[in-house]
Structures are given as structure tokens and as C-alpha cells.
Amino acid sequence: MPDLIHLLPDSVANQIAAGEVVQRPASAVKELLENAVDAGATQIKLIIKDAGKTLIQVIDNGCGLSERDARMCFERHATSKIQTANDLMAIHTLGFRGEALASIASIAQVELRTKRVDDEVGTSIIIEGSEFKSQTPVSTPDGTSISVKNLFFNVPARRNFLKSNTLELKYIIEEFLRVALVNTEVAFTLYNHDRILHQAPASNLKQRLVALLGNAYNQRLIPVSQETGIVNIHGFIGKPEFSKKTRGEQYFFANGRFIKNPYLHHAIENAFQQLIPKDSFPTYFIYLTVDPKNIDVNIHPTKTEVNFQDIKSIYAILHSSVRQSIGKFNISPSLDFEVEPSMEITPLPKDAEVNQPVIKVDPEYNPFEKKVRPQFEIQMPPRVKAYEEQWKPLYDPLKDVHFKQEVPEQEIQANQQSIAGWNQEDLKSKSIRPFQVQNRYIISSTQSGIVIIDPQKASERIIYERLLTSFENNQVSMQNQLHPQTILLSPEDFEMTMELIDDFAKAGFGIRDFGKNTILVEAVPADCQETNITDLFESILEELKTGTDEGKTKHYVRVARSMAKSMAFYRKTRLQPEEMEGIIEQLFACKVPDLTPGGNPTMIFTSFEDLNKKFK
Numbered sequence: 001m002p003d004l005i006h007l008l009p010d011s012v013a014n015q016i017a018a019g020e021v022v023q024r025p026a027s028a029v030k031e032l033l034e035n036a037v038d039a040g041a042t043q044i045k046l047i048i049k050d051a052g053k054t055l056i057q058v059i060d061n062g063c064g065l066s067e068r069d070a071r072m073c074f075e076r077h078a079t080s081k082i083q084t085a086n087d088l089m090a091i092h093t094l095g096f097r098g099e100a101l102a103s104i105a106s107i108a109q110v111e112l113r114t115k116r117v118d119d120e121v122g123t124s125i126i127i128e129g130s131e132f133k134s135q136t137p138v139s140t141p142d143g144t145s146i147s148v149k150n151l152f153f154n155v156p157a158r159r160n161f162l163k164s165n166t167l168e169l170k171y172i173i174e175e176f177l178r179v180a181l182v183n184t185e186v187a188f189t190l191y192n193h194d195r196i197l198h199q200a201p202a203s204n205l206k207q208r209l210v211a212l213l214g215n216a217y218n219q220r221l222i223p224v225s226q227e228t229g230i231v232n233i234h235g236f237i238g239k240p241e242f243s244k245k246t247r248g249e250q251y252f253f254a255n256g257r258f259i260k261n262p263y264l265h266h267a268i269e270n271a272f273q274q275l276i277p278k279d280s281f282p283t284y285f286i287y288l289t290v291d292p293k294n295i296d297v298n299i300h301p302t303k304t305e306v307n308f309q310d311i312k313s314i315y316a317i318l319h320s321s322v323r324q325s326i327g328k329f330n331i332s333p334s335l336d337f338e339v340e341p342s343m344e345i346t347p348l349p350k351d352a353e354v355n356q357p358v359i360k361v362d363p364e365y366n367p368f369e370k371k372v373r374p375q376f377e378i379q380m381p382p383r384v385k386a387y388e389e390q391w392k393p394l395y396d397p398l399k400d401v402h403f404k405q406e407v408p409e410q411e412i413q414a415n416q417q418s419i420a421g422w423n424q425e426d427l428k429s430k431s432i433r434p435f436q437v438q439n440r441y442i443i444s445s446t447q448s449g450i451v452i453i454d455p456q457k458a459s460e461r462i463i464y465e466r467l468l469t470s471f472e473n474n475q476v477s478m479q480n481q482l483h484p485q486t487i488l489l490s491p492e493d494f495e496m497t498m499e500l501i502d503d504f505a506k507a508g509f510g511i512r513d514f515g516k517n518t519i520l521v522e523a524v525p526a527d528c529q530e531t532n533i534t535d536l537f538e539s540i541l542e543e544l545k546t547g548t549d550e551g552k553t554k555h556y557v558r559v560a561r562s563m564a565k566s567m568a569f570y571r572k573t574r575l576q577p578e579e580m581e582g583i584i585e586q587l588f589a590c591k592v593p594d595l596t597p598g599g600n601p602t603m604i605f606t607s608f609e610d611l612n613k614k615f616k
């Protein structure tokens with residue numbers, strides 16, 4: 001028998017390593033930006049095309065590479081940053097593994113152009129899928145430009161695995177921010193195709209935060225600062241009143257690198273306790289400096305987890321300095337004479353059209369009439385208003401081909417199974433009136449069993465289907481806002497909103513680009529007139545970002561899904577019998593009554609047959 005084991009060729013080994021290091025375009029962006037910072041650049045430009053799928057280019061004015069190093073840097077474990085294992089104890093650079101360029105070059109077409117200040121000409125290298133194509137002298141500015149084209153061109157499985165451009169771009173912007181928020185002495189620009197998404201000159205930290213997050217942050221931030229023998233802490237926290245409905249702006253940096261640390265996060269959350277509502281998140285940008293020998297950054301190639309030697313003390317120091325800052329700067333939040341918040345109105349762009357606000361008057365409105373279903377008054381399209389009509393879809397929910405397209409296959413199957421046992425008589429002959437337990441679940445009985453409904457999940461389904469129907473029939477009712485509202489978004493949220501602007505319009509949101517990551521909401525879907533629009537919109541965005549995105553789902557379906565989830569927010573309340581019946585009726589009028597659009601159950605049904613079996 002011959003021996004079987006052999007060493008893998010470098011190109012294969014690199015591709016395997018790339019699986020760890022480069023999961024998506026954003027990971028390549030992180031590596032390239034960090035290399036530029038390590039090279040001592042004072043100006044870094046990042047250019048992205050098609051969410052990094054066709055091009056990621058980083059141009060820096062750093063130290064550049066010699067002709068030989070330009071070749072060497074693509075070798076595996078080739079680094080200029082450490083030499084011995086001891087150096088691992090005191091890492092001062094962001095990179096040190098010497099893996100990134102080798103990995104990236106194994107799965108993309110890469111061109112490197114670089115020149116050191118003292119060299120007369122620069123050098124250009126082309127390498128594709130680990131294969132050297134050429135090295136030629138070129139004239140090029142001092143510094144390095146590296147273009148990564150067609151990422152995963154030779155690993156189609158990975159390429160297909162990538163998410164929508166919106167989502168991939170969001171990841172890229174996030175990586176960009178993680179580097180730009182800490183290297184304030186470096187000027188950064190981020191281009192998406194030819195459009196500048198971010199531009200931040202070299203500045204101090206506060207200016208950097210404002211440049212990247214928007215002017216409004218000038219008034220929102222409280223400084224934190226503490227120097228001790230164990231750790232130096234500086235940075236900013238958001239004033240409690242600006243806490244966010246979404247967990248977005250929470251950044252820790254340790255010795256110049258972005259880190260995640262749930263334990264330290266808890267220190268801050270705890271310091272904010274009772275100052276912000278339960279479902280809100282504090283904003284923070286905290287920069288920790290510790291002796292490099294007391295921190296281990298060598299845990300994982302993507303390196304956002306680090307170990308601190310004295311984490312318990314750091315926790316305590318962080319907690320107390322955050323509390324101190326809140327105390328010092330926030331005793332009288334209303335006595336801020338510098339700004340008159342109501343005067344902070346961004347002027348309309350020059351060529352903006354101003355729409356006459358439309359006031360709708362409801363001639364039927366009677367202020368003395370008691371609203372019967374304040375929570376779940378859900379205006380159904382007229383066709384479902386008729387009682388009998390409502391139940392029909394249930395008997396044959398899968399016939400409706402038109403709708404079927406939007407329902408994922410597994411949803412239909414699950415539906416088929418659980419609905420199979422139902423019949424028309426069941427629903428009509430409710431033998432008992434529904435009742436509620438725990439101020440939440442609705443329990444009702446039908447001819448063939450018992451059903452328990454979660455009203456929140458149920459309204460998610462009801463609202464979702466209604467939205468879809470009106471999207472598809474182009475009959476969304478929009479309500480113009482008497483006082484159009486501006487909402488300041490994070491750059492990624494802003495970018496996503498702009499990309500989905502037509503889908504939002506289809507859903508009833510009249511949105512306009514108001515500049516500087518701000519949108520102007522001129523109209524809202526008629527159903528959510530009384531809701532807090534900023535909160536609603538932010539939670540819709542959060543849903544869009546975190547909700548399962550198959551990449552292929554139509555945008556407006558995703559918008560509908562997240563709107564439904566956000567609008568169905570259910571507070572524990574006692575429901576009137578009519579309200580419960582209303583929910584049951586409307587739920588069973590749905591095509592897929594038993595699941596939320598996200599695939600969670602809206603109800604639990606147990607047939608008497610099953611019950612009988614259980615009692616045998």
C-alpha cells in the first residue's frame with residue numbers, strides 16, 4: 001500500500017484559510033483597512049462596487065512596500081508585524097497573523113500597486129486565485145492601492161451564499177465605522193460607486209463621531225473619562241433620553257481595535273438602569289487602553305473577542321465612570337440653554353417640492369362614541385368585511401394561487417398539515433365564547449377541538465396579509481403628515497432606506513432624502529397614524545436587518561413583514577369579548593392563519609380526538 005498523506009498545495013491551503021478569514025466582502029474590507037492603518041497612513045479611501053461583490057479597493061498613503069515585499073505579502077504567514085512568539089504578548093498593530101492577503105488573493109482577482117517614498121518607481125502585482133499573473137514597475141503615488149475584484153470568483157458556493165447587496169453593504173459600512181471611529185487621526189472616505197457615503201477628516205473623537213453619525217450627535221453625547229493603573233477609559237455615552245429602540249450604536253474599542261464584550265456591555269447597561277425604558281438600548285462609544293501584556297487579542301482570526309486579564313476591575317471602573325458621567329452631565333437635562341430643540345429644523349433642500357398637507361376629515365367621527373376595539377381595530381379591505389366571506393379562505397386556503405407565490409413552501413406545508421383538521425362548521429359554531437387568560441392568550445373552542453391564540457402573533461399575520469393585499473392591488477392608503485417628521489438614521493439605515501424607498505412608498509410611507517442621513521417622512525400608512533413614527537420606523541428597519549432574509553424575497557414582502565411585526569406590538573391588555581371575536585374572525589380570514597409571516601405559530605390547536613387520546 002502506498003502512503004496516503006501529502007501536503008496540500010499553498011493555493012488550496014490558502015483557500016481553506018480564507019474560509020475562516022474572509023466570510024463576506026465586509027471581512028476583506030476590515031482586513032484591508034486595518035492593513036492601511038498599520039501602514040501608518042493618514043488618508044484612507046475605500047471604494048465599493050456592488051456591495052463589494054465586484055470591487056473593494058483601499059487606497060492609502062502609508063509606508064508602501066518594496067518590490068520584494070509586494071510579492072512576499074501574498075505568501076501565507078508572511079507578516080512584517082511580529083517576529084517571535086514573544087511579540088504576541090505585546091501586539092501594537094491590528095494585523096499580525098500574515099494571513100489576510102494570502103487568503104484574499106486565493107479567492108479573488110487582486111491588483112496591488114505600491115510605492116515607498118524613497119523609491120523612484122512603484123510596483124504593480126496581479127494575482128488571481130493565488131496564481132501570480134504579473135509584476136511590473138509602474139508610476140504610482142506613495143502608498144498602497146489594493147483592488148479586490150470579483151470576490152469568490154472561484155468559489156461559486158460562497159458567492160451564492162452572499163446576502164442581498166443592501167445587507168452586504170450594511171456589513172461593509174459597519175466594518176468601516178469600526179475602523180474609522182477609532183483611528184481619528186486618519187482621514188477616511190467611503191465611496192459606494194461614485195457616491196460618497198462617509199467622509200471624515202482627521203479630527204478629535206467628538207468631531208469624528210459627529211462626522212460619521214450626524215450633527216445631531218453634538219447634543220446627544222456625554223463624555224466619559226477615567227484614568228487608573230489598570231485601565232484608561234475615555235469616550236462618550238448617549239444621553240439617556242436619546243437611547244435607541246434598536247441596539248445599534250454600541251461600540252467598545254480596546255487598544256485601538258473594535259471589540260465585543262458582553263460582560264463590559266452589562267456594566268454600561270447596568271449603569272443606565274432605570275434611566276431608560278426597558279426596551280431601549282443605551283448608546284456608547286467607549287475606548288479602553290490597557291497594557292498590551294494584559295490583553296489577549298489572539299483568540300480568533302476575526303478578532304472581535306479579546307481576553308482581559310483583570311476584567312472584574314475593568315467592569316467596576318467602567319460602571320462607576322459611566323454612572324459618574326450620567327450624574328455630572330445629566331442632572332438637569334432640560335436646562336440645556338445652548339440649543340432650543342424645537343428650533344433645530346433642517347432647511348429643505350433647494351429644489352425640494354413642498355406638498356400641501358392634506359387634512360382628512362372623517363364626517364362619521366363622533367367624539368363621544370366609545371371605541372370598541374382600540375387595540376385591534378384593523379381595517380380590513382371590504383371583501384373580508386362580510387362575515388361569511390371571511391371564513392371561506394380557510395376551507396381551501398391553498399387554492400389562492402395569487403397569494404401562494406408569496407408564501408414560502410414550508411409555510412404552506414405546515415399550513416396544510418395543521419389546517420387539514422379544520423372545517424367550516426368548526427368555526428361558525430363556536431360552542432363557547434372566547435375568553436382570555438393572563439391578559440394575553442385567547443382560548444376558544446370549536447366543534448372539533450380547542451384553540452389557543454396569541455393575539456400579538458395573530459395581529460401580525462392579519463396586518464401582514466392586509467398589507468400584502470393592498471400592495472398587490474396598489475391600493476395602499478397613505479396619510480399625509482400634517483407635520484412631516486425628520487428622522488436621523490445611522491448611515492447604514494439611511495442607505496438601506498434609500499434603496500428601499502419605492503418599497504416603502506408601496507407600503508404607504510412617503511419618504512424623502514433630507515440629506516445628512518436624515519429622512520423626511522411626509523406620509524405614513526393610514527393604519528399607523530397614531531403611532532410614534534420614529535419608533536415604528538426604527539423597528540421596521542431593525543426587523544429588515546435582523547429578520548431572515550433569503551435574499552430572494554421581494555423587498556415589499558420584507559417591508560410588509562417587518563411592518564406587521566412592528567405594528568402588531570401588543571401590550572398586555574384585557575380584551576373585550578368583541579375584540580377577541582374580531583381577532584379570531586380576521587385571523588381565520590387569512591390565507592395562512594396559523595403562522596406569523598416569520599413562521600412562528602399564531603395559535604395552538606388541539607383536536608378533541610387528540611385530547612381524548614391523552615385521557616385514555
Ligand code: ADP
Pocket residue numbers: 031035036039060062063064065073078079080081094095096097098099100101102144
Ligand atoms: P498582517 O496584517 O497580519 O501582517 P496581511 O496578510 O494582512 O498580514 O499583510 C501582510 C503584510 O503585507 C503586512 O505585514 C504588511 O507588511 C504588508 N502590507 C499589507 N497591506 C499593506 C499596506 N496597505 N501598506 C503597506 N504594507 C502592507
Ligand code: MG
Pocket residue numbers: 031034035094095096098100101
Ligand atoms: Mg493584515
